[in-house]
Amino acid sequence: MIEAGDLLADRAYSQLSTAILRSELPPGTSLSVPELARHFGISRSPVREAVQRLIWDGLADYRGRRGTVVVDIDMSDFLRLLEVREVLEALAAKLAAERGTDAQRTDLRRIQKEFESLKSSDADRWVFTDIDMRFHATIRAMSHNKDLDATLARSQGRAHLSLNTLWRRERNFRATQREHAAMCDAIVDGDTDRAETAARTHIACLRQRVLAELEDHDRADAS
Ligand SMILES: [Zn+2]
Missing domain, CATH: 1.20.120.530 (GntR ligand-binding domain-like)
Incomplete structure (x- = not known):
């Protein structure tokens, strides 16, 4: 079910990016894959994909041990x-x-x-x-x-x-x-x-x- 997975990742990405833009997820907020997967009620892999897209798009930052956090959007x-x-x-x-x-x-x-x-x-x-x-x-x-x-x-x-x-x-x-x-x-x-x-x-x-x-x-x- 590659398509369904993509759709879930798209949806997670859209929801996360909207939340970031609206400051519901302020800069510095941790984007923990297990927590987000629980929050969305979906498996980890589409969430991981969504978070990777956020990093790629410059909206999230991978900080090693601290994990991935929301960047400060200017x-x-x-x-x-x-x-x-x-x-x-x-x-x-x-x-x-x-x-x-x-x-x-x-x-x-x-x-x-x-x-x-x-x-x-x-x-x-x-x-x-x-x-x-x-x-x-x-x-x-x-x-x-x-x-x-x-x-x-x-x-x-x-x-x-x-x-x-x-x-x-x-x-x-x-x-x-x-x-x-x-x-x-x-x-x-x-x-x-x-x-x-x-x-x-x-x-x-x-x-x-x-x-x-x-x-x-x-x-x-x-x-
Ligand atoms: Zn257009």
Whole structure:
């Protein structure tokens, strides 16, 4: 049951990363695999996988004997990461429009249709994450540039942290659907300029959504 295990690891990863972003698991908190497995009511291996992904994504830190702990996330670092991603996603989309195979274009269109068939962000949160990851992964693969693919794959994990809190909001969900549609159309059409612009817009808007969400969060904290 490799798929079920992956799904459990995905879920554990999403829950842990959300908890980290919302400071429910503050910096320095121990991420003990046996304890987390008990908490989630699942076996240790998907939890171990989730924790390894947190380390890989720079959200957790392995400290030898002390085990793995939550790192101190600097949101300004994260927003700067999105500045980089804005440029790299635009490049990936441009190359994808130019180099993507017909089969990959069909794949991308199919993933986008899946996304458009989702009615709301709340009911399908995990489906949404999965689709979003596959959408961006397909574009990266279509760029036929391994270095670009690897760089973006890593930053996407951290970017997804912000999505964890964002996708719950209907307006963010709808905006993402529209932005992905514009990217998909341009890439499938092979329009490099339009693809580049659409991808840049998507990440720039994502950055704005993160900022707006942080402001809401601060306001809620102050009241
Ligand atoms: Zn996206």
